[in-house]
Amino acid sequence: MPEVGIDAISFYVPSLYVHLQDLAEHRDIPFEKLSRGLGLEKMAIPDVNEDAASFAANALFSLIEDNNIDPNQIGRVYMGTESAVDGSKPTATYAVQAVETKLAGKWGERSFKNCDIVDLTFACVGAVDAMQNCIDWVKAGTKRKAVVIASDLSKYDLNSTGEYTQGAGAVAVLISESPSIISIGDTWGIGSNSVGDFFKPRRFYNKRELALALLKQSNADYSEGKIDSLIEEADSEFWQDGGEIIEVFREEPVFDGQYSNQCYSDRITEALEHFNEQISGSFLTESDYLVFHLPYAYHGRRIIFRNWLDWITSNGQIDNLISEIGPETEDRKSWERAAIKSEMYRQFVNKKIEMGERASSRIGNMYTASIFMSFLSLVRSCMENDIDLDGKNIGFISYGSGSKSKVFEGKMVSGWERKLASADIFDNLHRRIAIDVNLYEKLHRGVQEAPTHSNSSIVLQGIETENKNSKGLRRYS
Amino acid sequence: MPEVGIDAISFYVPSLYVHLQDLAEHRDIPFEKLSRGLGLEKMAIPDVNEDAASFAANALFSLIEDNNIDPNQIGRVYMGTESAVDGSKPTATYAVQAVETKLAGKWGERSFKNCDIVDLTFACVGAVDAMQNCIDWVKAGTKRKAVVIASDLSKYDLNSTGEYTQGAGAVAVLISESPSIISIGDTWGIGSNSVGDFFKPRRFYNKRELALALLKQSNADYSEGKIDSLIEEADSEFWQDGGEIIEVFREEPVFDGQYSNQCYSDRITEALEHFNEQISGSFLTESDYLVFHLPYAYHGRRIIFRNWLDWITSNGQIDNLISEIGPETEDRKSWERAAIKSEMYRQFVNKKIEMGERASSRIGNMYTASIFMSFLSLVRSCMENDIDLDGKNIGFISYGSGSKSKVFEGKMVSGWERKLASADIFDNLHRRIAIDVNLYEKLHRGVQEAPTHSNSSIVLQGIETENKNSKGLRRYS
Numbered sequence: 001m002p003e004v005g006i007d008a009i010s011f012y013v014p015s016l017y018v019h020l021q022d023l024a025e026h027r028d029i030p031f032e033k034l035s036r037g038l039g040l041e042k043m044a045i046p047d048v049n050e051d052a053a054s055f056a057a058n059a060l061f062s063l064i065e066d067n068n069i070d071p072n073q074i075g076r077v078y079m080g081t082e083s084a085v086d087g088s089k090p091t092a093t094y095a096v097q098a099v100e101t102k103l104a105g106k107w108g109e110r111s112f113k114n115c116d117i118v119d120l121t122f123a124c125v126g127a128v129d130a131m132q133n134c135i136d137w138v139k140a141g142t143k144r145k146a147v148v149i150a151s152d153l154s155k156y157d158l159n160s161t162g163e164y165t166q167g168a169g170a171v172a173v174l175i176s177e178s179p180s181i182i183s184i185g186d187t188w189g190i191g192s193n194s195v196g197d198f199f200k201p202r203r204f205y206n207k208r209e210l211a212l213a214l215l216k217q218s219n220a221d222y223s224e225g226k227i228d229s230l231i232e233e234a235d236s237e238f239w240q241d242g243g244e245i246i247e248v249f250r251e252e253p254v255f256d257g258q259y260s261n262q263c264y265s266d267r268i269t270e271a272l273e274h275f276n277e278q279i280s281g282s283f284l285t286e287s288d289y290l291v292f293h294l295p296y297a298y299h300g301r302r303i304i305f306r307n308w309l310d311w312i313t314s315n316g317q318i319d320n321l322i323s324e325i326g327p328e329t330e331d332r333k334s335w336e337r338a339a340i341k342s343e344m345y346r347q348f349v350n351k352k353i354e355m356g357e358r359a360s361s362r363i364g365n366m367y368t369a370s371i372f373m374s375f376l377s378l379v380r381s382c383m384e385n386d387i388d389l390d391g392k393n394i395g396f397i398s399y400g401s402g403s404k405s406k407v408f409e410g411k412m413v414s415g416w417e418r419k420l421a422s423a424d425i426f427d428n429l430h431r432r433i434a435i436d437v438n439l440y441e442k443l444h445r446g447v448q449e450a451p452t453h454s455n456s457s458i459v460l461q462g463i464e465t466e467n468k469n470s471k472g473l474r475r476y477s
Numbered sequence: 478m479p480e481v482g483i484d485a486i487s488f489y490v491p492s493l494y495v496h497l498q499d500l501a502e503h504r505d506i507p508f509e510k511l512s513r514g515l516g517l518e519k520m521a522i523p524d525v526n527e528d529a530a531s532f533a534a535n536a537l538f539s540l541i542e543d544n545n546i547d548p549n550q551i552g553r554v555y556m557g558t559e560s561a562v563d564g565s566k567p568t569a570t571y572a573v574q575a576v577e578t579k580l581a582g583k584w585g586e587r588s589f590k591n592c593d594i595v596d597l598t599f600a601c602v603g604a605v606d607a608m609q610n611c612i613d614w615v616k617a618g619t620k621r622k623a624v625v626i627a628s629d630l631s632k633y634d635l636n637s638t639g640e641y642t643q644g645a646g647a648v649a650v651l652i653s654e655s656p657s658i659i660s661i662g663d664t665w666g667i668g669s670n671s672v673g674d675f676f677k678p679r680r681f682y683n684k685r686e687l688a689l690a691l692l693k694q695s696n697a698d699y700s701e702g703k704i705d706s707l708i709e710e711a712d713s714e715f716w717q718d719g720g721e722i723i724e725v726f727r728e729e730p731v732f733d734g735q736y737s738n739q740c741y742s743d744r745i746t747e748a749l750e751h752f753n754e755q756i757s758g759s760f761l762t763e764s765d766y767l768v769f770h771l772p773y774a775y776h777g778r779r780i781i782f783r784n785w786l787d788w789i790t791s792n793g794q795i796d797n798l799i800s801e802i803g804p805e806t807e808d809r810k811s812w813e814r815a816a817i818k819s820e821m822y823r824q825f826v827n828k829k830i831e832m833g834e835r836a837s838s839r840i841g842n843m844y845t846a847s848i849f850m851s852f853l854s855l856v857r858s859c860m861e862n863d864i865d866l867d868g869k870n871i872g873f874i875s876y877g878s879g880s881k882s883k884v885f886e887g888k889m890v891s892g893w894e895r896k897l898a899s900a901d902i903f904d905n906l907h908r909r910i911a912i913d914v915n916l917y918e919k920l921h922r923g924v925q926e927a928p929t930h931s932n933s934s935i936v937l938q939g940i941e942t943e944n945k946n947s948k949g950l951r952r953y954s
Contacts, residue, residue: 087677088559088600088730089879097671114667114751117881118606121596123565129595136613140663157719186617190591194574196941200564201949202726204940205715211691213713217706220697229694236690238682242634242727243922249679249726250719253565256946274591402566404594445720463681464673469733472678 004138005179005410007145008067008419009376012058013169013363014050015453017042017432018440020164026437027159034164039297039357043364044168044432045440046153049451049459052083054476055170056095056151057458061102063147063172066422071103071111076146078134080120080127080368082200083152083251085474090119092149098458098476123198124152124293125400127171127368132406134175135184146175152367155251158444162255165296167364171372180419181379182394182410189275189283189407191267197260198401202247207231207239210246260401264295265303267405268397272307275407283407284311287395289378290352293371297360300374300397301349305340308348320344355381362429371398373425380425383417390414481615482656482887484622485544485896486853489535490646490840491527492930494519494909495917497641503914504636511641516774516834520841521645521909522917523630526928526936529560531953532647533572533628534935538579540624540649543899548580548588553623555611557597557604557845559677560629560728562951567596569626575935575953600675601770602877603627604648604845609883611652612661623652629844632728635921639734642773644841648849657896658856659871659887666752666760666884668744674737675878679724684708684716687723737878742780744882745874749784752884760884761788764872766855767829770848774837777851777874778826782817785825797821832858839906848875850902857902860894867891 020040024031034040046055056079064071079092100112120126120133127150134146151170156162211231215222220230231239238246275283284307292300312318322328325338339345359377360366366373375394382389389412399405433453435443442448451459464473497517501508511517523532533556541548556569577589597603597610604627611623628647633639688708692699697707708716715723752760761784769777789795799805802815816822836854837843843850852871859866866889876882910930912920919925928936941950 082565084564084598085678087561087679087726088598089673089676090599093599093669093671093879093881096669100671110670112669113747115669116606116665116667116883117599117669118603119598121561121565121598122567122570122594126595129593133610133613136610136617140613140616188593190593192570192573192589192592192594193587194570194577196566196947196950199566199950201562201940201951202564203714203949205713210713210715213711213716214688214691214707215695215697216712217710218692218695218697218699218703220692220695222695226695230691233694234690235693236682236687237680238687238723238725239690242729243924245923246715247726247728248715249564249724251724252719254945254947254949259946270590402570404570406593446722447720463678468731469736470673470731472680472731473673473676474678 001139002177003179003183004135004175004177005183006173006181007176007179008063008174009171009181009423010059010063010066011169011171011373011376011423011425012055012062012457013428014044014046015432015455016045016047016435018045018437019434022437023164038164039361040164040364041361043164043166045435045443046168047451047453048443048448049461051085051460052081052151052153053085053091053094053474054457054459055168056091056149056172057098057476059149059151059170059172060095060147061099061458063174064099064103067174067419069145069174071100071107073145074112074115074147075144076116076134076137077112077149078118078120078130078146079149079151080130081151082121082123082126082367084119084121090117091151092117092119094474094476095149101477102458122404123400123402124367124370125398125404125406128371128398128406131173131175132188138175138177143177148173148175150369150372152369153251154365154367157252158441161257165365167366169363169366169369169373171369171376173372180413181416182412185409185411187275187278187408189271189278191270191274191405193267193403195263195403197263197403198253198255200250200253202249205246205248207244207246261303263401263403264399265306267399267403268303268407269307271405271407282311283395283409284308285315286393286409287352288392289356290395290397291356291371291374291378292397293399294357294360294374295365297357300357301353304397305345308345309339359425359429371396376423376425379416379420380423383420384426389416478616479654480656480660481612481652481654482660483650483658484653484656485540485651486648486658486900487536487540487543488646488648488850488853488900488902489532489539489934490905491521491523492909492932493522493524493912495522495914496911499914500641515641516838517641517841518838520641520643522912522920523645524928524930525920525925526938528562528937529558529628529630530562530568530571530951531934531936532645533568533626534575534953536626536628536647536649537572537624538576538935540651541576541580544651544896546622546651548577548584550622551589551592551624552621553593553611553614554589554626555595555597555607555623556626556628557607558628559598559600559603559844561596561598567594568628569594569596571951571953572626578954579935599881600877600879601844601847602875602881602883605848605875605883608650608652609665615652615654620654625650625652627846627849629846631842631844632921634729635918639732642842644843646840646843646846646850648846648853650849657890658893659889662886662888664752664755664885666748666755668747668751668882670744670880672740672880674740674880675730675732677727677730679726682723682725684721684723738780740878740880741876742783744876744880745780745884746784748882748884759788760872760886761785762792763870763886764829765869766833767872767874768833768848768851768855769874770876771834771837771851772842774834777834778830781874782822785822786816836902836906848873853900853902856893856897857900860897861903866893
């Protein structure tokens with residue numbers, strides 16, 4: 001069996017960001033709580049003409065152009081997203097179409113004609129699922145090439161606790177034999193349990209009740225029969241179309257943050273156990289570096305702490321911790337607080353986790369793309385600091401609410417830096433445009449009409465409004 | 478490499494149906510047009526407490542129970558659907574949870590603890606994608622077992638042209654080494670092109686405009702400032718929550734039927750070419766039987782006609798057609814009409830396609846599940862008519878709007894009937910309950926409150942409405 005893994009990597013992050021110092025001031029909370037507590041610095045904000053499809057298109061375009069890939073040779077474009085723009089047509093098709101059109105002069109009109117395209121959905125873990133399947137597919141053939149795209153935007157209510165963790169963007173990776181960057185191992189640890197820690201349900205409303213709620217405040221006649229005739233006569237498809245029930249979609253999830261942290265912790269613990277059973281060894285021992293799904297930058301270092309404690313207990317290193325902070329006391333909680341602040345844990349975090357957090361601090365939560373961005377953050381940080389990753393093991397710890405964790409390992413390939421030159425994430429993040437909270441709020445509420453900023457990227461050009469048979473179809477270019 | 482394919486198959490079809498004779502009478506169109514023209518007889522209708530998750534749960538439960546599978550041994554549950562109940566949490570997790578709970582006494586509380594679960598979305602082809610990936614995964618290991626579920630409901634506007642083709646239900650298949658029913662080949666033909674022939678976009682509305690449309694019909698004061706304060710004061714989350722823009726989801730797709738037929742035809746032609754290139758042979762020559770994605774029962778026989786014509790032209794059998802209907806004339810269209818009505822084409826359809834249509838006539842469009850149901854229809858028809866399928870090649874022709882076709886082959890395994898005894902689709906369809914058009918319309922419009930019919934299946938028990946942090950979470954049992 002040949003080695004299979006990531007041969008090239010590319011990304012797209014919106015040009016706009018809000019500095020969390022600004023937001024913290026507006027929300028009247030200490031910035032330190034966000035920066036020191038959660039590792040947050042900036043959050044990426046999509047412009048009015050950006051969405052998960054346009055992010056994906058830009059990441060795919062860069063991947064192809066920067067690495068001079070012939071798209072006719074790409075057998076698959078598999079996308080993980082929980083920000084799909086349609087309930088039936090995969091968001092990946094919109095992305096591929098934009099790229100296919102842009103590349104038509106160079107590679108022909110239908111360069112993705114025989115390409116297998118699909119979306120996978122499992123909250124933030126869907127793109128890891130896409131990658132695992134693409135690896136199996138590449139292994140099952142000869143010289144196959146697959147692209148995996150992770151693309152999302154995370155949106156929370158204004159003034160909510162989730163607001164600071166928002167982010168957006170996409171990462172695309174090329175999966176091939178004899179990969180240039182990292183070869184992915186055959187062992188996958190999985191922890192699954194269906195829970196409702198975070199989800200995006202549709203909200204059901206009765207049309208008559210909606211009308212009534214509004215009319216009751218007014219001086220209008222809202223008697224029994226009157227409401228029905230008002231609805232019937234109202235000049236809007238909203239009131240005219242379909243049945244009595246309106247299903248509203250909101251990008252903002254329903255979630256319970258604390259419970260979701262617990263689910264994340266439980267699932268990764270189960271997935272690590274499942275992994276360790278298969279290798280009769282230890283994931284944490286094998287991993288030189290750890291890469292996480294990061295809802296916020298410091299989430300990984302917080303959530304892995306208990307697993308670290310179990311690990312140093314099982315391998316005898318607990319003695320070093322005890323010599324630093326003393327033996328476990330009856331007050332287990334304060335002992336654990338001391339342990340998480342210990343020099344020993346700090347060194348573990350600094351060596352194995354911190355470099356993978358850097359991009360997240362400046363982007364925010366990218367959902368499916370977060371773990372791939374964490375990997376990019378790690379490898380670009382090592383490149384820039386001349387840290388040799390040849391042959392190093394990277395442990396990947398992914399989580400999707402709902403809930404599932406998948407953990408797996410990769411080994412860095414000698415010469416891994418070569419194909420990373422074009423994926424200069426930190427330089428890109430430096431070149432973004434800061435927007436103020438006022439504009440951010442307009443974008444959030446959907447009342448900003450014109451794009452804030454013109455750029456050369458692929459953007460949403462418009463949504464069909466006239467033709468009845470294609471109303472709602474999105475055009476990108 | 479061991480043979481891998483379908484080892485067991487199970488299904489769930491709602492207990493309720495509308496006879497299309499009844500609907501045709503209500504819509505004042507000739508039933509013959511539906512029955513003779515499209516092959517339609519009955520359409521399955523979901524009860525108020527049924528959805529894609531409950532269908533899937535029931536199909537999964539039957540698969541496990543009828544075949545005495547230990548769920549702890551199932552490494553994957555991959556689901557194709559375009560009727561997802563959530564934008565982030567996979568519909569498959571809801572289905573697995575219901576089954577896991579129901580089986581807890583027998584197999585333990587967490588029998589799916591290490592199971593990989595995910596949804597795949599590409600209109601009607603997503604479950605074929607799920608199956609291909611599960612086959613690769615089973616091949617990559619030893620003694621692996623995966624379940625693929627296709628689950629959907631197709632809903633079109635009342636009085637629309639799509640109304641007659643509605644349907645619903647799920648099919649679940651067990652994928653394993655040395656399968657009992659059919660072994661799936663390694664060659665997959667793909668045709669892809671991003672088009673908007675059929676999709677499920679969100680509809681965007683401005684809250685103020687919605688209010689205005691309603692208020693304008695009334696005698697209320699709807700002056701500039703007044704509307705905003707009415708909205709602010711209205712006692713409904715609909716008016717209160719989020720920004721100025723409302724995104725409405727509708728199960729009913731936006732589509733262009735004729736254009737979609739053309740896309741289906743174009744994509745399967747491309748996929749067949751792609752397949753034939755790889756085998757340096759002919760899919761149609763190799764296939765003893767053909768199984769299609771069937772938007773309506775006779776869609777396959779209509780859509781494959783041109784490919785059949787090309788095929789008999791290339792293999793010389795065109796002479797037989799010419800002796801039957803005469804040589805091609807200048808009026809190509811009428812000659813083709815004669816060809817499609819020829820005894821030669823009728824025999825091709827009757828031998829290779831018709832048995833796969835039977836279930837579809839009585840259920841309607843099952844979207845992702847349609848092609849799997851077509852396969853079940855074929856094999857159960859052969860069983861009941863003592864037709865020997867040992868070693869026969871089945872050609873699968875799938876299509877998903879948006880658009881992609883995937884074609885592949887399977888070879889029936891000796892003893893294929895054994896595990897099909899429990900999957901008695903035709904008997905099940907006989908035992909359903911006919912509902913009248915009045916009740917059907919109530920169900921369609923969402924105004925029927927209580928379930929129409931009590932049964933022992935897994936159903937949607939409720940949707941959380943109180944707890945803010947889990948509002949919208951669905952409970953099944």
